[in-house]
Amino acid sequence: NIVMTQSPKSMSISVGDRVTMNCKASQNVGNNIAWYQQKPGQSPKLLIYYASNRYTGVPDRFTGGGYGTDFTLTINSVQAEDAAFYYCQRIYNSPPTFGGGTKLELK
Amino acid sequence: EVQLVESGGGLVQPGRSLKLSCAASGFTFSNYYMAWVRQAPTKGLEWVASITNSGGSTYYRDSVKGRFTISRDNAKSTLYLQMDSLRSEDTATYYCTRDNNYFDYWGQGVMVTVSS
Numbered sequence: 562n563i564v565m566t567q568s569p570k571s572m573s574i575s576v577g578d579r580v581t582m583n584c585k586a587s588q589n590v591g592n593n594i595a596w597y598q599q600k601p602g603q604s605p606k607l608l609i610y611y612a613s614n615r616y617t618g619v620p621d622r623f624t625g626g627g628y629g630t631d632f633t634l635t636i637n638s639v640q641a642e643d644a645a646f647y648y649c650q651r652i653y654n655s656p657p658t659f660g661g662g663t664k665l666e667l668k
Numbered sequence: 669e670v671q672l673v674e675s676g677g678g679l680v681q682p683g684r685s686l687k688l689s690c691a692a693s694g695f696t697f698s699n700y701y702m703a704w705v706r707q708a709p710t711k712g713l714e715w716v717a718s719i720t721n722s723g724g725s726t727y728y729r730d731s732v733k734g735r736f737t738i739s740r741d742n743a744k745s746t747l748y749l750q751m752d753s754l755r756s757e758d759t760a761t762y763y764c765t766r767d768n769n770y771f772d773y774w775g776q777g778v779m780v781t782v783s784s
Binding site (some may be wrong): 593595597598599605606611640646650653655656657661662 | 683703705712713714715720727729763767769771772774775776777
């Protein structure tokens with residue numbers, strides 16, 4: 562099975578900063594990656610699908626990129642409400658494996 | 669408005685069974701694959717099982733194969749997860765999700781605690 566590895570595990574950022582988090586697949590998955598945001602006590606929310614497509618209603622400060630095995634989620638001008646866990650996921654084929662997550666904290 | 673509402677969670681002893689339900693509304697249920705995803709306390713997300721729109725094919729993670737059964741009733745717009753031979757490591761919040769190749773809608777989750 563394909564393993565999804567996210568880095569870093571956590572990061573502490575100031576409001577207004579730009580942040581990039583990484584997701585690495587153990588095999589080529591093309592553009593079959595999604596990104597989710599999960600805030601404490603809430604269900605995950607879809608942010609990005611097929612690596613770079615922003616989901617309906619997602620602010621344009623969220624940008625997904627990458628292809629093959631290396632993917633990124635960038636948040637431009639981080640806002641206080643962006644403090645959350647972020648998960649990547651291999652999609653389209655089974656099993657739809659999640660990465661271990663990146664925790665984004667605000668200073 | 670799409671809604672997914674899970675029910676059926678609770679405290680259960682190891683080795684016993686529990687059946688989760690997910691009532692769907694706001695979309696044509698029979699047109700979509702569906703899935704269950706779980707999250708153990710303080711841990712990350714873990715895909716559990718998926719089912720095709722007709723219910724004709726099902727897929728499971730290795731650790732639940734032979735113990736869990738995903739099913740659906742398209743007439744009732746309801747998804748199920750029958751969990752047998754439960755283990756302590758199955759303790760988690762279980763989410764029902766719509767599988768549009770990516771998981772675009774999620775329920776609020778239901779807690780399952782396996783403990784004696």
